[in-house]
Amino acid sequence: MxxxxxxxxxxxxxxxxxxxxxxxxxxxxxxxxxxxxxxxxxxxxxxxxxxxxxxxxxxxxxxxxxxxxxxxxxxxxxxxxxxxxxxxxxxxxxxxxxxxxxxxxxxxxxxxxxxxxxEPARSKKEGFIRRGGAAGVPAGVGGGTEAAGDSELVEEAVLATTRFDGETLMRVLEAAVIRFGHNGMLHRVVCPLARETGERWQRGQITAAHEHFASGIIRDFLARTARPFSLGEVAPCAVVTTPAGQLHELGAVIVAAAAGNLGWRVIYLGASLPAAEIAGAVRHNRARALLLSIVYPSDDPRLPEELVMLRRLMPQDSAVLVGGRAAAGYSQALRQIGAVQPGNLVELCDLLEQMRFPRVEG
Amino acid sequence: MxxxxxxxxxxxxxxxxxxxxxxxxxxxxxxxxxxxxxxxxxxxxxxxxxxxxxxxxxxxxxxxxxxxxxxxxxxxxxxxxxxxxxxxxxxxxxxxxxxxxxxxxxxxxxxxxxxxxxEPARSKKEGFIRRGGAAGVPAGVGGGTEAAGDSELVEEAVLATTRFDGETLMRVLEAAVIRFGHNGMLHRVVCPLARETGERWQRGQITAAHEHFASGIIRDFLARTARPFSLGEVAPCAVVTTPAGQLHELGAVIVAAAAGNLGWRVIYLGASLPAAEIAGAVRHNRARALLLSIVYPSDDPRLPEELVMLRRLMPQDSAVLVGGRAAAGYSQALRQIGAVQPGNLVELCDLLEQMRFPRVEG
DNA sequence: TGGAGATTGTCAATTACTTGTCTAAAAAGA
DNA sequence: TCTTTTTAGACAAGTAATTGACAATCTCCA
Missing domain, CATH: 1.10.1660.10 (Multidrug-efflux Transporter Regulator; Chain: A; Domain 2)
Known part of the structure; x- marks a missing residue:
């Protein structure tokens, strides 16, 4: 401070x-x-x-x-x-x-x-942002309002989480994959699960340990089911993490999986990294995008400074995308550093999709 | 020593x-x-x-x-x-x-x-006395020679880590499993890798981001290769995490995998959890053991209090096992709460093995 | 359209400072 | 006796400052 x-x-x-x-x-x-x-x-x-x-x-x-x-x-x-x-x-x-x-x-x-x-691109960033903002939400994939989710599976998953029942949680995820496909599982089950656990946690119905537990299980599951990577070197690189003080990993896990599904080379760095570390990783990997998840707390007085520092240390041509329920709490700082704030996972995926192929503008 | x-x-x-x-x-x-x-x-x-x-x-x-x-x-x-x-x-x-x-x-x-x-200059001169000094206790209990490690694989793993090259790191791990088996991989490659990255980090040769990255990759790998769980309910439960302020996860990942290999039902909670949360999880799961990894910092003034608090909130009959290079820094508090401090992974495994089958004493 | 002049990033050469390494001899330890 | 440590001094490689030059554009104007 x-x-x-x-x-x-x-x-x-x-x-x-x-x-x-x-x-x-x-x-x-x-x-x-x-x-x-x-x-x-x-x-x-x-x-x-x-x-x-x-x-x-x-x-x-x-x-x-x-x-x-x-x-x-x-x-x-x-x-x-x-x-x-x-x-x-x-x-x-x-x-x-x-x-x-x-x-x-x-x-x-x-x-x-x-x-x-x-590095390949710089001016692109502005392009993305403009486009992203304009294009906005392309209406949920499955029709409903931004991935309605399958309430039954979600409920079961939440229940399993509250019981530290990893086995069941995994079974639910498996069922979700079978029913909705790999991507659908993310959007319709894991994402709602994250939100739900977040809310329950806020209400004091579950503890942070539950969240950590679920993050771990979901990570393990995703690791097990994700396609083994064989991305060409051309695949754009995205660094995924949460800034210092943000200990909740689940959002980052989800985002990492989503980006991986979209063909990004994902460097996943877990939770709570100082700005300098993040910037170093971004720079080292020449990442085109940095994806941050900000979930809690939403009023950390240090975080805005941290974000500014982050932007300062980062290569200018890397975009910053920030999601998570607490992102809004830092919107001023986020705007200041030119971060993009997709409103939900669908929007985020949309942006990532657009950023996949840098166009040389004329 | x-x-x-x-x-x-x-x-x-x-x-x-x-x-x-x-x-x-x-x-x-x-x-x-x-x-x-x-x-x-x-x-x-x-x-x-x-x-x-x-x-x-x-x-x-x-x-x-x-x-x-x-x-x-x-x-x-x-x-x-x-x-x-x-x-x-x-x-x-x-x-x-x-x-x-x-x-x-x-x-x-x-x-x-x-x-x-x-690099070479140093190892030439100061040699690899490190092993004697750092290990201290030979500990040869567990059969193997305290995990001599396969220097070639380890080196490759370290290199991959410093380059954020997850693909190579995974390949190395695969090779290690083939050569040494699942458990041998942990002892002979992952563990030395953790030590080496720790030391390099201390020397400023790599950043915390590297450590986080490696933790993630190793987790994913372990998740992918571990036997899908189908442990009877009889399996004793172990909670694995790091206390609040300890952000480095790799040690916990290793310990979790090791415990899993030994037939424990592992509740993995990631890094940096407050005492109350940990205790809650232990209690909820009736865990027989709590495994903590303490790596850095080694002089957090809050941690001793945290540990004492932890012990107070935990069920009396649950054991606390603490490992990690920084554990020694808190040995006073650890002794105070009756925590066991295995000197290395082999010792830890030994202890876990002993704890698997509780004797009902009379 | 073409060209002169300004702008701006890059490079080489020189000088000087900084820093890690090494040697040798003496003292201390085991 | 053999190793480790201490001290002092020397040295080579790394790092930085300065100057001057250069090439690629960019801008402006005819």
Whole structure:
């Protein structure tokens, strides 16, 4: 808390050498230095022996500048803007609105070079978001209102969960697969089960242990029934986890399975990872999407900071998709970081489907 | 060795010779001394004859410094920071991402060289005394030689983990099952893998995300290969989890699998559950044993209270077994609550085997 | 449409600083 | 005696700063 707070105020004792800054921002040391020399984008302090030392605010500025230039802004023009202005700029851009100073989404050659050596896609993100928002819900697969679910099976599953009866729970899942198929099981049984357990837990009818238990069983079941992976290297990569403090794993399990079904290469990281860790994994895997599940608590004061930090540390061209019942509690932060918030699993799948095939826009 | 021994006696202020510190931190003795001489990173006490003696805090500092330097920070700059600052630093700057030659020409490849260069040097010099030191108790009870491990497979598994390469990791596990059988795989590959990842994590060579990732893959694998359960109701029940604040799941996964192999009905509850929740699950399932894994941190001030609370809430006739590299850090509390602390997986299995058939004593 | 000039990321070379490693000799321990 | 530790000094490789140049675009204008 004080950590992040302090960071936001820029009052920090610890300063970073250029190597660290380079790793965090993804900029080469060359660029960092040249931005300083030509545009005074940042003016780091120095050690006694003339080594640069960057404050956290410097890092933030550079990150924002990276994102803004990626969106087509010219570094020479925005280099001197304040952090606040930059934030606004980036927020505007990630909402899909056109960049004001001419340099339209496709800023042209420089970007191509940049992308070619950085990663396949950047501008895509905005595209997805726009599309996702517009397309919205394509009406549930099975007809009913967003996967009505099979109440009988769900009820049995809930019951099994409350009794720590893994065997029965698995049997129910098996039955669900037979009846609805692998995907249908997720949408019509597991998802409602998650919601139901969540509600019961909130009412104090069951404990977190039950939720953990169900997560485990469902994971095991999914692992057992999922197709053994043999995805081409082309498969886009998605990292699935929950941010620090979010201990409930079930949502993430579901999302991971759904993404796997849709042909994504899923890196599943379990629950409660700090921002830096998540960002590292995303970066390492060049993941096109980060899928977060936020279920409880819905008012963790640290989480917004954590999310901001996450966005700052992540590669700019990776999208963030956030689901879960408590996501709404952080919508301000989520909007700030340009996260997409699908309203339910169907929407999420829709988005994932769209993101599967990056189109080169014209 | 002396470490564990002394811990058992409850003496808190033991101090370690440099060799031990070197083994724990993964730093060479040279580096430890040079960090002291040049930067005063630590200032160990001395014996009457001028030998260095390091406190636990020194060790902690050195570990953190290792991680921070791994993240790109300059030792000369961070050497004097306090433990808290270092923790923050390490948490902020994750080093999970690869350094791509794309953007970071200055930094590119360097790290690989650094590691490739650092690794063999260390093992050559400090050798693999580790086994003697870390294992401490030979424990040869369970038949095998305390799981010597198949270094080749383990190495491949570690490599796959550092690369988030789930497919390869699974292949390795498969090979291990074929070669050693299901149980042998646990003892000879997964367990060493857990230890190795733990050590690398402490050295900052990998991130917590890697550990989470490996846990997930291993879970999935175990779920897939474990016998589908059809245990009679007679099977004794064991609850497996980690106490609140302990986010690392791998140890619990291993233990759960081991217990399952031995014919226990395992209720697996994942990581980081509050005492009340755990106790509730134990009570609800009339579990004969509660298996806890404690890996990190080893100095959570809340954990002892949590453990005491746990014992108070639990049924009296349920045993508590605690394993994990950080268990020693809480040995006082553990003794207080009458927990059993098997030194390694073999011992644990031994105990579980004994507990399978309760004697009704007269 | 074509071209001049500005913009911007990249690179090489040089210099200087940083840091891990190593050797050798003496002391201590076992 | 054989190993381990300590100290001091030397060294090589890694890392960073600076300068100047370069190539690929982008912008603007004729």
């Amino acid at each position: 004080s950590l992040k707070f302090v960071y936001l105020l820029g009052v920090v004792s610890i300063r970073h050498p250029i190597q660290v800054v380079s790793r965090i921002t993804g900029l080469s040391q060359h660029v960092i230095r040249v931005w300083e020399k030509r545009y005074r984008a940042v003016v780091p302090g120095r050690t006694g022996t003339n080594r640069r030392l960057y404050t956290d605010e410097d890092v933030e500025r550079l990150s924002l500048l990276t994102r803004a230039t990626g969106a087509g802004h010219k570094i020479s023009i925005i280099a001197r803007l304040g952090v606040e202005d930059l934030r606004q700029l980036v927020a505007t851009v990630s909402r899909g609105e056109p960049v004001r100073d001419g340099g339209l989404t496709d800023a042209g050659g420089r970007r191509d070079v940049l992308e070619a050596d950085r | 002396s470490l564990k021994f002394v811990y058992l006696l409850g003496v808190v202020s033991i101090r370690h010779p440099i060799q031990v510190v070197s083994r724990i931190t993964g730093l060479s003795q040279h580096v430890i001394r040079v960090w002291e001489k040049r930067y005063r990173a630590v200032v160990p006490g001395r014996t009457g004859t001028n030998r260095r003696l390091y406190t636990d805090e020194d060790v902690e500092r050195l570990s953190l410094l290792t991680r921070a330097t791994g993240a790109g920070h300059k030792i000369s700059i961070i050497a004097r920071l306090g433990v808290e600052d270092l923790r923050q630093l390490v948490a902020t700057v994750s080093r999970g991402e690869p350094v791509r030659d794309g953007g970071l020409t200055d930094a590119g490849g360097r790290r690989d060289v650094l590691e490739a260069d650092r």
